[in-house]
Amino acid sequence: MRDSRYIDEDDVRVRARGGSRPRTRKRPKHENAQLGFVTGVDRGRYRCLVGDRSVVAMKARELGRGSIVVGDVVALVGDLSGRPGTLARVVRVEERTSVLRRTADDTDPVERVIVANADQLVIVVALADPAPQPRFVDRCLVAAYDAGLEPLLCLTKSDLAPPDPLVEIYAPLGLRWVVTRKDGDLSELRSRLTGRISVFVGPSGVGKSTLVNLLVPEAQRAVGRVNAVTGRGRHTSTSAVALPFGAPPDAESLERLRAAREGALDRSELDHGWIIDTPGVRSFGLAHVAPDDLVVAFPDLAEAIDECAHHCSHLDGGCALDDWLAAGRLRADRVASFRRLLLSREGDAER
């Protein structure tokens, strides 16, 4: 990614037809554009990693309404020195490999993309204080599969309660999980994060910030850098921020993550990654997800649902889930969670 040049599609050298008169060669629109990785967004200002520099940019007017989010790879022109007070311009957003989005819900009236190009969604839930909410987990799982992210369940505060009840539900589904506590060993979690760009989501109070600060001790400083632009503090900010761990944040380390994602590099050869903290995201409105795609998060119910009539709503009579439940072949809490999600989807859509 380092120093890569952005070449417009119209940068085609057209040979003058027949005649000797040279046609004006079309120049790339932004000859000197360089690629950057968006690490923070706040009030129309984008903090981007360009090479090993942190550059603040605004959106070029020609870019229109499309959103730019944390994780995006963007083409930048203008002052790329990163010196205080300088402002570059984003002239293009590169194609995204994954898009984590949310539909409007009661915490946010607008459908929006939250994060681009992440590999993994780390669903943080406490084992106690606050009590675990499988409904939140299921909602996040649907969002993860919809976005093309691998889910990882992170069960925190293991000093307060054992992980068994949650592990019993989710391990049989093939979900990967780790157990953590703030005074414990985080090496397993760290290894799950290595070689990836991971988005952390969790309800308030589960210990997500504690975890992020343990994983990226300089996070406070890094966050402080972002906020130096806007004068906003971490605790009032609701926008996502990308934090590097294990290697200096530069284009080369990002390039190695990209290679790992594409299978060109073994993740075990890496010792770094990025964490994207989403302080403002407490849940996902899922109205944009088709009911059939909800089932992906409920593989334990899939076989029963296969027996349903084609247009079964899974909510009314005649649903095969009820037959399987009556026969004791399904967990009642799983069926209930699936149905609550189906119902809440409709609620999301109405808002």
Ligand SMILES: Nc1nc2c(ncn2[C@@H]2O[C@H](COP(=O)(O)OP(=O)(O)OP(=O)(O)O)[C@@H](O)[C@H]2O)c(=O)[nH]1
């Ligand atoms: N017992 C126990 N408490 C923890 C643990 N991790 C965090 N806490 C406490 O839980 C409370 C919430 O922690 P935070 O890290 O602020 O939680 P959060 O998920 O970031 O929540 P918000 O700040 O609301 O976003 C704090 O009082 C922490 O000290 C843990 O492993 N065990």
Ligand SMILES: [Zn+2]
């Ligand atoms: Zn059904």
